Amino acid sequence: MKNLLCLTLLLFSHFALAQSPESSTMIRIAELEISPEHLDEYLSILKKEAEASVRLEPGVICIYPMYEQEKPTQIRLLEIYSSREAYESHLKTPHFLEYKNSTLHMVQSLRLIDMSAIDPASMSAIFRKINP
């Protein structure tokens, strides 16, 4: 598995950068705080939603959920969509609507942060090393 994760991220960024602006990749970090009494239930629902999104939606490249070890009610998701259209489509899926409606009262705060990957051009040496 050495470097496979990062290579995949970089390869993905590489291909994404080659696309037109209209279909550009959307990278986001979602920051959520969950009420402690609902945490277990929330994690269970989130896992199902992330799994269904990646499995059913071609435009959902990744929804990777994590929690802070020292504050497990602090959830972070790395979300990558192939385009803004793919994200808008995601918001209308039954599994997302089910997740949203069933967890609304569990979420104490939500911050959605649009991110950009730092230019991966300098990583071309890695591609050449793996695929000389």
Place this chain on the structure above:
Amino acid sequence: MKNLLCLTLLLFSHFALAQSPESSTMIRIAELEISPEHLDEYLSILKKEAEASVRLEPGVICIYPMYEQEKPTQIRLLEIYSSREAYESHLKTPHFLEYKNSTLHMVQSLRLIDMSAIDPASMSAIFRKINP
């Protein structure tokens, strides 16, 4: 590239979970604020350091740097090391020490957050779908 990123993350989590606690994976989000006048120079140095770390260190699974689109001085890194030992070793490498020393005056704040991936067991359906 459909789902390859997430599958890699999940496969990695899967293998990592099978390891002993002594060699358990370290997942971290680093949050940095960079002084605006040094941003370009900082990004250039960070790119070099991330590239060298992934290329030269077997235990550096990923250093994936991003910046906030609305506040480009806000940097986020998803860092994954194969173990705490791999991380401790990373801190002693020439490329990390060079990065650290040359950017110390550019970093206005730094927060290192230890994360856990939410249990990927529910994702086994994806593995079966791709590898039936």
